[in-house]
Amino acid sequence: xxxxxxxxxxxxxxxxxxxxxxxxxxxxxxxxxxxxxxxxxxxxxxxxxxxxxxxxxxxxxxxxxxxxxxxxxxxxxxxxxxxxxxxxxxxxxxxxxxxxxxxxxxxxxxxxxxxxxxxxxxxxxxxxxxxxxxxxxxxxxxxxxxxxxxxxxxxxxxxxxxxxxxxxxxxxxxxxxxxxxxxxxxxxxxxxxxxxxxxxxxxxxxxxxxxxxxxxxxxxxxxxxxxxxxxxxxxxxxxxxxxxxxxxxxxxxxxxxxxxxxxxxxxxxxxxxxxxxxxxxxxxxxxxxxxxxxxxxxxxxxxxxxxxxxxxxxxxxxxxxxxxxxxxxxxxxxxxxxxxxxxxxxxxxxxxxxxxxxxxxxxxxxxxxxxxxxxxxxxxxxxxxxxxxxxxxxxxxxxxxxxxxxxxxxxxxxxxxxxxxxxxxxxxxxxxxxxxxxxxxxxxxxxxxxxxxxxxxxxxxxxxxxxxxxxxxxxxxxxxxxxx
Ligand SMILES: *Cc1c(COP(=O)(O)O)cnc(C)c1O
Numbered sequence: 001x002x003x004x005x006x007x008x009x010x011x012x013x014x015x016x017x018x019x020x021x022x023x024x025x026x027x028x029x030x031x032x033x034x035x036x037x038x039x040x041x042x043x044x045x046x047x048x049x050x051x052x053x054x055x056x057x058x059x060x061x062x063x064x065x066x067x068x069x070x071x072x073x074x075x076x077x078x079x080x081x082x083x084x085x086x087x088x089x090x091x092x093x094x095x096x097x098x099x100x101x102x103x104x105x106x107x108x109x110x111x112x113x114x115x116x117x118x119x120x121x122x123x124x125x126x127x128x129x130x131x132x133x134x135x136x137x138x139x140x141x142x143x144x145x146x147x148x149x150x151x152x153x154x155x156x157x158x159x160x161x162x163x164x165x166x167x168x169x170x171x172x173x174x175x176x177x178x179x180x181x182x183x184x185x186x187x188x189x190x191x192x193x194x195x196x197x198x199x200x201x202x203x204x205x206x207x208x209x210x211x212x213x214x215x216x217x218x219x220x221x222x223x224x225x226x227x228x229x230x231x232x233x234x235x236x237x238x239x240x241x242x243x244x245x246x247x248x249x250x251x252x253x254x255x256x257x258x259x260x261x262x263x264x265x266x267x268x269x270x271x272x273x274x275x276x277x278x279x280x281x282x283x284x285x286x287x288x289x290x291x292x293x294x295x296x297x298x299x300x301x302x303x304x305x306x307x308x309x310x311x312x313x314x315x316x317x318x319x320x321x322x323x324x325x326x327x328x329x330x331x332x333x334x335x336x337x338x339x340x341x342x343x344x345x346x347x348x349x350x351x352x353x354x355x356x357x358x359x360x361x362x363x364x365x366x367x368x369x370x371x372x373x374x375x376x377x378x379x380x381x382x383x384x385x386x387x388x389x390x391x392x393x394x395x396x397x398x399x400x401x402x403x404x405x406x407x408x409x410x411x412x413x414x415x416x417x418x419x420x421x422x423x424x425x426x427x428x429x430x431x432x433x434x435x436x437x438x439x440x441x442x443x444x445x446x447x448x449x450x451x452x453x454x455x456x457x458x459x460x461x462x463x464x465x466x467x468x469x470x471x472x473x474x475x476x477x478x479x480x481x482x483x484x
Pocket of ligand 1: 155269271432
């Protein structure tokens with residue numbers, strides 16, 4: 001199995017060769033040269049597999065240059081009941097991503113797949129925990145080291161730190177806007193005492209943090225000398241790790257592989273749902289992939305009109321589902337590549353236009369950039385959006401009707417899922433975070449605190465370890481040099 005860039009760069013690297021990197025040299029994103037296929041017989045044979053074994057079966061099709069025994073050991077070490085222990089009452093931690101029926105009636109079947117039982121209570125652990133183990137394994141094999149530099153406004157940074165803590169050969173330098181994350185998120189990150197984890201609180205906003213990461217990454221000499229890497233959502237291994245839970249959800253919701261299911265996915269950078277698209281391209285019988293956005297509706301606009309129009313900072317809203325507050329969707333190029341029949345020349349032209357003109361139009365109208373929007377339906381995509389008021393109403397309704405508390409992002413998913421039900425096709429909503437992470441809104445909706453999993457009760461009282469720094473790339477560079 002080798003990989004290609006969406007923008008047509010000639011090299012054809014292997015899985016291990018793209019594991020530690022981000023963008024392809026031409027600025028494109030990596031995808032497999034061809035999607036490996038899964039037959040229905042094979043799928044039925046996977047039905048009873050524990051999550052770790054299923055992960056091994058799926059990943060083996062993509063990571064062909066990692067010896068089978070090593071990959072099997074890596075997945076077994078990653079997907080354990082101990083790592084994914086933050087279950088709700090009645091959930092089986094051994095299932096890793098337990099599936100629960102919310103309702104089953106004439107409207108159809110609505111299910112919730114818990115992806116947030118890992119150490120940071122958000123679905124990013126599903127991929128990041130594997131990445132931590134893969135990175136450590138690959139670096140040890142090459143006798144190499146890696147210094148991960150990242151910017152976070154919450155979920156990504158903590159998932160990366162919990163995945164990389166204590167890993168040999170890896171250090172994490174994570175920038176976050178000083179005093180701008182929730183108390184829970186801040187405490188989650190800053191309470192880590194592992195010597196390979198460095199939290200840097202930048203006096204500025206999230207964009208300042210991201211600008212510093214860009215400035216450091218653009219200094220190629222420094223980047224090479226200090227072995228700087230990233231773990232952002234375009235990382236291919238993260239996407240492929242997420243493919244696994246679509247298989248798990250499908251297999252748990254069906255009894256034989258002639259049936260179809262749909263997924264509703266709270267979306268921001270299009271990483272999560274991109275994995276659903278890949279599962280579908282591999283032959284998983286998915287009917288609809290429903291993109292759910294909040295007020296930052298770049299993706300909903302595209303899936304209703306064929307127009308992709310990225311937002312300026314002033315048009316990007318701070319919402320109560322903050323991990324979906326994006327101005328452009330960094331993984332979207334992967335889907336567009338497939339939508340355009342893998343024509344990398346056109347992909348490059350369209351994404352150049354995103355930089356110069358703020359977007360592109362595939363609606364087929366006179367003067368547009370193409371008419372491929374008509375093909376979107378063939379790929380199963382549908383979409384919808386949700387507002388703060390919708391989130392409050394959905395959190396209340398889910399509490400009342402199903403007796404559980406969901407977080408704000410998952411509420412966006414449930415709201416949009418209910419608008420896209422088809423009788424006879426189970427609809428699985430992916431739960432992307434636990435409510436405890438976004439308690440402010442839960443209090444507003446329910447007038448009571450979200451329950452916290454065991455072990456998180458006194459999180460904010462733990463000692464915190466972090467550096468405060470001006471929004472200055474040179475200071476960050478000097479800090480890294482002093483600590484490697
Ligand atoms: C990151 C995140 C999302 C968005 O996922 P994408 O892969 O960026 O589409 C949704 N919900 C939560 C809680 C997240 O942390």
